[in-house]
Amino acid sequence: MELLDYCRSLPKVELHAHLNGSLSDATVLKLLSAREQQDGDFLASAEVTIKRGHQRTLEECFQVFRILHSITDNLEAMQTITQDVIQEFAADNVKYLELRTTPKNIPNKMTKKEYMDTVLEATVEAMKKSNIRVCLLLSIDRARGVEDAWSTLQLAKEYLTHDVFGPLVCGLDVSGNPHSGDLKDYLPVLQEAQKCGLKLAVHLAEVSSDTETLTMLNSGLVDRIGHGTFIHPDAGGSKELHAVVRKQNLPLELCISSNIKSGTVKSACHHHLGFWKKENHPVVICTDDKGVFSTSLSEEFYLGAQVRTI
Numbered sequence: 001m002e003l004l005d006y007c008r009s010l011p012k013v014e015l016h017a018h019l020n021g022s023l024s025d026a027t028v029l030k031l032l033s034a035r036e037q038q039d040g041d042f043l044a045s046a047e048v049t050i051k052r053g054h055q056r057t058l059e060e061c062f063q064v065f066r067i068l069h070s071i072t073d074n075l076e077a078m079q080t081i082t083q084d085v086i087q088e089f090a091a092d093n094v095k096y097l098e099l100r101t102t103p104k105n106i107p108n109k110m111t112k113k114e115y116m117d118t119v120l121e122a123t124v125e126a127m128k129k130s131n132i133r134v135c136l137l138l139s140i141d142r143a144r145g146v147e148d149a150w151s152t153l154q155l156a157k158e159y160l161t162h163d164v165f166g167p168l169v170c171g172l173d174v175s176g177n178p179h180s181g182d183l184k185d186y187l188p189v190l191q192e193a194q195k196c197g198l199k200l201a202v203h204l205a206e207v208s209s210d211t212e213t214l215t216m217l218n219s220g221l222v223d224r225i226g227h228g229t230f231i232h233p234d235a236g237g238s239k240e241l242h243a244v245v246r247k248q249n250l251p252l253e254l255c256i257s258s259n260i261k262s263g264t265v266k267s268a269c270h271h272h273l274g275f276w277k278k279e280n281h282p283v284v285i286c287t288d289d290k291g292v293f294s295t296s297l298s299e300e301f302y303l304g305a306q307v308r309t310i
C-alpha cells in the first residue's frame with residue numbers, strides 16, 4: 001500500500017484545527033455562489049488556499065483569514081462551514097476532532113452567543129451523520145484585546161452547565177497573529193478559565209518569543225502548546241525554555257504544512273517534530289488550517305514520516 005493511502009486508512013485524532021482556516025475550496029465556492037459574488041470583485045477560492053510548493057508570510061496568512069471571515073459573517077454560513085468541515089475530517093478517517101473557533105460579534109448579523117450556538121448545533125447534527133466525535137475550543141484571538149477575551153470566557157462558562165453543549169466544550173484556545181498584543185495581558189482571563197475547569201491550548205513560540213513563552217509556561221496555565229516552533233535550542237530557544245517544556249512534559253501540537261507554508265520552518269525534514277521525537281516528548285500531528293494550507297490530516301501524517309529524527 002502507498003504511504004499516503006496507509007495514512008488515509010489510519011483512524012486519526014485531530015487536536016488543532018481552526019474552523020475558518022479549515023474551509024475547503026468546495027465550501028468557499030458554495031459560500032461565494034450563495035452570495036452571488038462569484039465573478040464580482042470577490043477573491044476566488046484559488047487565491048485563498050496556498051497550494052503545494054507555494055508560500056505566504058504569516059502576515060499574508062492573516063490577511064487570508066480576514067477574507068474568509070468576510071464570507072462567513074452570518075449564521076447560515078457558520079452552519080454550512082461547521083457541517084462541511086466536520087464531514088471532511090470524518091471522510092479523512094478522523095475519529096476524534098477538536099475544532100477551535102473565535103466567537104465573533106457582527107453587528108446586525110450575529111452575536112458571539114448566536115455564533116457559538118450555531119457552531120455547536122451544527123456540530124451535534126454533523127456527529128449524527130458521520131462516525132466522528134467532536135469537541136470545541138473557544139478561541140481567544142490575541143489581536144482582539146482583553147475585553148473580547150473576557151466575553152469569550154464568559155460564554156464558555158455559560159456552556160459548561162448546558163445539557164447538550166456542555167460536554168462538547170472542552171476548553172479555550174489562544175491564537176491570532178503572534179506579532180499582535182502581549183499574551184501576559186491575558187493571564188487574568190486564563191487564570192479564571194483554569195479555575196472553571198477549562199483546559200487551555202495556547203499558541204506559543206510560533207515566532208521567536210522566548211520571554212513571552214516563558215512567562216506563559218511559568219504561569220502553570222498551559223495544558224497544550226500550539227506550534228512551539230522556536231522552543232528547542234536548534235531553533236534558537238533558550239536552554240531554560242527547553243527545560244521548562246521538558247519538565248512540565250507539555251504536549252506540542254505540530255502543524256507541518258502550516259509552518260512550511262507560512263515560512264517559519266524550511267522544509268519537512270527541518271521540522272521540529274524530529275527534535276521532539278528524538279527526546280521522546282509528547283507530540284501530536286495536526287493540520288492547523290487544512291483549507292488555507294491546502295492539506296489534510298493524512299497528508300500531514302505523510303509529511304511527518306519524512307521528518308528525520310537522527
Ligand SMILES: CNc1ncnc2c1ncn2[C@@H]1O[C@H](COP(=O)(O)O)[C@@H](O)[C@H]1O
Binds near residue numbers: 061177178
Ligand atoms: C497559521 N498559524 C496561526 N497562528 C495563530 N492563529 C491562527 C493560525 N491559524 C489560524 N489562526 C487563528 O484562527 C482564526 C481562524 O479561525 P476562526 O475564525 O477562529 O474559526 C484566525 O483568524 C486566527 O485567529
Ligand SMILES: [Zn+2]
Binds near residue numbers: 018175226288
Ligand atoms: Zn493554530
